[in-house]
Every structure is written in C-alpha cells, then in structure tokens.
Amino acid sequence: MLYNFAKFIFTILFYPMYRIKVTGKHHIPKKGPVIICTNHTSNLDPPVVGTTASRTIHFMAKEELFNGKFLGGLLRRVHAFPVKRGLADRNALRGGLKILEEGETLGLFPEGTRSKDGKPGNPLPGVGFFALRSQAEVVPCVIISEYKLFRRTKVIYGKPMDVESFRKNKASAKEMSEGIMEEIRNLYEIHKN
Template sequence: MLYKIAKAVVSIIFYPLYRIQVIGKENIPQKGAVLLCSNHISNLDPPVVGITSTRDIYFMAKGELFENPFLGKLLTGIHAFPVKRGLRDRNALRKGLEILAEGKTLGLFPEGTRSKTGKIQEPLAGAGFFALRSDAQVVPCAIIGPYKPFKKLTVIYGKPIHMETYRMNKTSAKEVAQAIMDEIQRLIDSYHQEALLDK
C-alpha cells in the first residue's frame, strides 16, 4: 500500500516538474522476473525509474539509511533493502536473487555510484551476477536530460537483452555487466541521433 501511495505522490510532483517523457514502456515484460538496469546520473534516479516503470521495483539502498528506525521502515515499505557498499554483501546478493526467484522486478544501477559528468561509467559486476544467476529478463533503461525544473527528462526502456548465449558461454559477471551498460549507451546514442534528425 505504501509503495502505491508513494508512487502516486511522486508522480504528481515529478511528471510536471521534470516534464518526464517515457519511451518503450511496452518493452518491460508484465510477467516473470525482470532485472531492470539503468544508468545513474542523480539521487533522484530511483524514484524516477519507480514511477515510470509498469512494474513495482525492488531497489538496493545503502545500509546506513536503515540505521534510522523510521527511515528504515519507510524504505522497507517502498521495497528497498539494505546493501553494504564497498563490500561483497552476501545477504544483499541473496535477497536480490530471492526477489527474482519470486518473479518480481529488481532495479539496479550497474555503475554503483552516480556519474558526475553524466557519461556512462565502468560497471561493477553485480548486474552481471544477477543476470547470470537468475532466469530474469534483463531490461536496459536510459535516463537522459538534466534534473532541472521544467526541462525535459527522458526515460527510455529498451528491449530485453538475451542472456542465453552469455550463460552458455559461461561469460564472466563483469563482462555481462559491461554488455548491459553498452546497451544502455546504445539507447542514449540512438535518442541523441533521433533528436538531431528532428532539428
């Protein structure tokens, strides 16, 4: 219930404030596990992905936030769970796999931290780990534009990335994470190319 309320409230504020444009919603599978991977340009990325996705999303959040009892309950209510940053947090990895095993949607920012320049950074292996260790469909997401009031912010959902070949070839988690980031970069490049053609 809290998740739906929060999504409604944030939508009312964010859609007009950032003139959010969503492309490719139909690419998000409506059934089965989904690993939704996005670039990371702002602390506001999680709520933006949350309100533009057609699925409820479970996100990892830094463990320190859960130390505050009130904030911890709030974050849990909106489907966030703790992860110890900078460490191989087995509990967080296990929780992520459980979410996918239950046919839900796990949201990740493969870069791990926000890009200060807005350009794609080298990813951590986490996204590849979840992609290879689960049967989830991997959906790339690109967030484009400045987080400035009344300036257009675009969110693009690409078609699911087929993981069968990577799994069969026993590709490393790091390489799979890079392949996912490459697809996100492709979405960004395609958007900019189309914008130039429209001018």
C-alpha cells in the same frame, strides 16, 4: 500499499516538474522475474524509474540510508533493501535472488554510484551476477536529465537482452555487466539529443 501511494504522488509531482517523457515502457515484461538496469546520475533516479515503470520495483540502496529508524523503515516499506558498498554483500545477493525467484522486479544501477558527468560509466560485476544466476529478463534503461525544473527528462526502456548468449559463452559476471552497460550506453547515444 505505501509504494502505490508514493508512486501516485511522484507521478503527480514529477511528470510536470521534470517534463518526463517515457519511451519503450512496453519492453518491460508484464510478468515473471525482471531486472531493470539503468544509469545513475541523481538521488531522484530510483523514484523516477519506480514512477515510470509498469511494475513494482525492489531497489538496492546503500546500507547507510537504513541507519536512521524513520528513513530505514520508509525505504523498506517501498521495497528497498540494503547493500554494503565495496564488498560482496552475501545478504544483499541472496535477497536480490530471492526477489527474482519470486517473479518480482529488481532495480539495479550497474555503476553502483552516481555518475558525475551524466554519462553512463563503468559497471560493477554485481548486476552481471544477478543476470547470470537467475532466469530474469534484463531490461536496459537510460535516464537523460539534469533534473532542472521544467526541463525535459527522458526515460527510455530498451528491449530485453539476450542473456542466454552470454551463458552459452560462459561469460563472467563482469563480462555480463559490461554487456548490460553497453546496451545502456547505446540507448544514451541514440536518445541524448
């Protein structure tokens, strides 16, 4: 309930403030487990993806954000869950897989942290783990924005990836993550101007 209300508010605010233009939204499968993987440049990225995607997204967020009672409670109510950064957080991994097993949508930022120059960076292996260990469709996404008022923000969703070819080649989680990030970089190069 709160998620839909927040999405409504952000839609009213963000679309005119950041002149959001969405491309490829039809690439997001309407049902079944999905992982939406996007680059990360700002704290505004999660609400922008959550607002522009056609499905409810469960985001991983750094554990520190859940320390405060109010913010932690609010994040949980909009389907975010904590992850310990820099560690193989088994609870977060199990939680993410459970979301996918239930046919829901998981939102991940493969880089694990914000890019300082706005360009897609290097991924961590976590996103590859989820892609290889689930039956989810993986949808690459790129956000191109400086988040300056009334300047264009582009949100581009690419076609679902062929994860099965990575499985057949016995790809590692790191290799899968690199493949996903390569798709995000390609979207960035095509749409950056």
